[in-house]
Amino acid sequence: MKLRLPTLSGRSAVVGVPYFWLLLFFLLPFFIVLRISVAEMEIVTFKDLLTYVEGSLQLKLKLSNYLFIAEDPLYFKTYLNSLFYAAVTTLLCLSIGYPFAYFMARAKPTTQPILLMMVMLPFWTSFLLRVYAWKGLLSDGGWVSNLLIGIGADHLLLFSGLIAAEGKFMNTPFSLIIGMVYTYLPFMILPLYANLAKMDLRLLEAAADLGCAPWLAFWKITVPLSKAGIIAGSMLVFIPCIGEFVIPELLGGPQTLMIGRVLWDEFFSNNDWPMASSVAVVMVLLILVPLAVFNKYQSQANEVRK
C-alpha cells in the first residue's frame, strides 16, 4: 500500500536524506577512486588531472597503473589467489554450514531459538579477537596445533601443500582458510537457516506419502527449495572474502598474498594512492557480477515478502 503523503516535498525529504547521503559518501567516492587511479602521485597527495599550462587546459591521464597491473604477474597471481581462497572458503562454509543450518531447522521448535542464539553469540563478540585467538590455537604448543600433530593430520596437510613445514601451522594457506571459514561461517548459516526454517514440512510428508525415500526427498525437494538461501549465503561469504584484509594479515603467510593486502600496502606502505585506486577499480570490476547477483536476490527476496 502506498502511503499517500499530502505533499511531494514530504516524500522527497524522507527519501532524499539517505539518498543524498549515499550519493555523496558511497557513489561519489567511487568516481573519485576512478579518477585518482589515472592520476599522478606527488609526494603526499595526488596531482590534479586538469591543469592550466600556459593558459590552456591540459588533461594528464596516467594509465600506466592499469598496464602495470595487467602486465605484472604478481598482481595477476594475487587476484587469482583472492578468487581462489574466496571460492574455497565459500565451498567449505557451504559444506559445513548447510548441514548445520539444516539440523538447526529440523530441531525441536522450542530448542531452535537457543540454537540460533548460540550461533549469534560469537557473531556479536569481536571478530578481530576471535581471529587473534586462532593465532594462539595454531601456534607451536597451541591446542589445535597439538591436536593436529597428535592425530597425524600434519602429514596430510604437508602432503597437500597446505602447510610448509611439519608441525608449523601458522602463516600458511591452512591457517588462512581456517580463519576465513571460521569468520564467515555464521554468514552462511544464518540465511540458510532462515530459508530452511520457513520450509513447509508438509511437502516432505507429501513426498513420503508418494513413496519417496527421505534421502531422495532431501536432494529433490529440500535442497532445490533452499536455493535462494544458498545463493544469499554464498554471496555474503564470497564477495567480502575476495577483499578480506585482516585475516590474511594475521593468519596468512607469504604464500597467501591477497588483493586486500596489496591495496593496503600500496596505500599505507608505498603511499602510492593512484596505484591503490587502480587495484581497487580492478577489484570492483571483479566483484561486479556477483554483486549484481546479490542485489537481484535481495530485491527478489523483498518482493516475495510482500
Add this chain to the structure above:
Amino acid sequence: MNATGAFPKLFGKGWLAAGYLFLYLPIIALIVYSFNDSPLPTKWGGFTTKWYATLANDREMIAGLWLSLKIAFFTACGSVVLGTLAAFSLVKFGRFKGRTLFSGMVNAPLVMPEVIIGLSLLLMLVSMQRWLGFPERGALTIWLGHLLLGLAYATVVIQARLQDMNPSLEEAASDLGAKPLQVFMLIILPLISQSLMSAWLLTFTLSLDDVVLSAFLSGPGSTTMPLVIFSRARLGMSPSINAVATVIIAVVSVGVIAASYWIAHNERKRSREMAEAARA
C-alpha cells in the same frame, strides 16, 4: 518428523555439536588464557589475574576503548535514523524514480570488501578537505565510514519488519483522522521499535569491532580499540588482549542471553494470553 528425516538423529546432533565446538573454541581459549600466568601464550603457567591489572593500567587500550564506544554510539544512532528513512522509502514509496540505484547503494556495503569502501571514502574526504578545508581525518571521518556500513545493516533489519507490518493499520489510523506524520509517530514507530533496537545494537557492535574502515579513516590521535589490538596482534601475542577479549565476551554474553530470555518470556506471555482469550 521421523518419517521424513533424511539423516539419523545422532548424526545431526553430532554435526551441531562439532560445529558449536568449532565456533566456541577460540572464545574458550581467549578466556582460559586470560588467566594464564606465563609469558608464553601457549604454555600454561598457573592461574593469575595479573593481566586484568595490566589492562586497567593500559592507557592506550583504555583510550581506544573509550573512543570506540563513543564512535559506536553515534554510529548506532545515525544508522537507525538513516536506516529508518531508507527502509521506509523502499517499502512504502513503491517504484519511485531512481529506486534501483538507491536500493543498490543501500545493499552494496553489506558485501563490498571494506578495503574498497575505506579507500574510496578516504580519497573523497581528502578531496573534500582540499576543496572545502574540512573534514580533518579523525573521529568524525571514522564515524562517517561506520555510518555507511551501519546504514546498510540497519536498513535490512528495519525493512524486514516494515514489510511484515499489516498495511491496514496505517489505513485505519488515517481513516480515524491521523495525519501522515501522526501515523508514523503513533502507529508505525511503536510497532517497529523492537527492530529499531536490534538495528541499534547490531550497528553498535559493528562499529565497535571495525578494523579496516577505522584504519583508512583515522587520523592522529584517533586510534580505536580494534586498531590498538590489531597493531599489537600483528607483532605477536599479547596476553592483555586476552583480558580485553574476556571482558568483552562477558559483557556481550550477558547482554545477548538476557535479551534472548526477555524476548522469549514476552513471546510465551503473549501466547498464553491469546490462548486464554480464545477460550473465553
Add this chain to the structure above:
Amino acid sequence: MAVNHVSVDIERGEIFALLGASGCGKTTLLRMLAGFETPTSGRIVLNGQDLSRMAPYQRPINMMFQSYALFPHLTVWDNIAFGLRRDGLPKDKVAEKVEAMLKLVQLGKYGMRKPHQLSGGQQQRVALARSLAKQPQLLLLDEPLGALDKKLREETQIELVNIIEQVGVTCVMVTHDQEEAMTMATRIAVMSEGRIMQVGAPSEIYETPATRYVADFIGNVNLMDGSLTADHPDHVIISCIDCTHYVGHGITGVEGMSVSVAMRPEKLRLTRERRQDSPEWAAGHNQARGTVKGMSYFGSFTVYHLQLPSGQILRVSESNTERHREYPLTWNDVAWASWSPSAQVVLTA
C-alpha cells in the same frame, strides 16, 4: 479498469450493500469512498459536501476493516479513543464517548485489555466501536463477517444491524456473500466487472432480477432460453425447447424475440402425473416432464435435479414439512415440474 462509470445514490440511514464476486470492483469503490483510492474522474458528495479531493483523515467517514486492524500496542480503550483524540477533544469528553461505545458493543469490562487478549468476536466489536466513536456521517464495512464461522456469522449479522440502526448511521458495506447482503442490507447493488448491474431492495433483486447475471448470482435459479410466440397486454406465451410458458403479465417486446425465463427452484413443484387443475396447466403450459437425476438433502428442504428431454437440468426445491415423509420420488423416476403464471421472470438481457 476496476470501477467503470459507476453512479449511485445512497439514502440517509440505510444500509447499502455492494455485492459481487472478487474482482468486481466493489472493494475499490469502497476504498474510494474512504479516500484510499482516487477516482480518475467523478465526484463523491456527502451531505452536500464534495469529498473527492479530501484525504482520508479529513473525511467524516470511518471504516471497519476486514482484518479489524486494531492497533496491537494499544489497549481497547486507547484504540477506541484514537480517533477522538486526533480531533483534539478534551479528556473528559473522550472518556465519555469511549465508555458509551464500550457499553454499546457490550465490552464494558474489557477496556484495559490489548487486542491479542481478545477473541475474534470481541475484536470485531472493538473495531466496530472504534469506527462509530466519532459518529461519522458514513460508516464503511469491508467484508464484516468474512472472518467468522457460520454459526457466529448468523448471530453477529443481527447484532451488527441492531447496533447500526440504533446509532442511526448511514452504512455502505462490501461483501461477496449474498446471504449476508440479503439479511443485512436495505438495498443492494450487484456489481460485476466494475459496473453496477442492478440496485434494489433484497426482495426486488431476488424476485425481479434485471439481468441473467443478477438472476444467476443471487441464490439458485433455473434459466431457460426461448422466444416470444404470443404477445398480449395481459399475458405472453414463450416457447422453450422443453415446454411453453404462460406468463401472467405483459412485457415490452416483439413477437419472435429471444428471451430468457428465470424461475427460482422453490417456485416449482414436482408431481408424478401431469397436472390439469388450472387453465394454464390444462392448456399444456407451465409444465415440463423429466427424469430425476439427483437429489440433495439439506435438512429443511430437498433439491431435486430433474433432467428435461433437451438435457437441461431443472432444480426443484421442496421443503420437508413432515418428518420421515414417504417420498415417492427417487432416482430415475419420471416426474412433472409445474409452476404458476407468476413464477417466471422474463429477462431480455
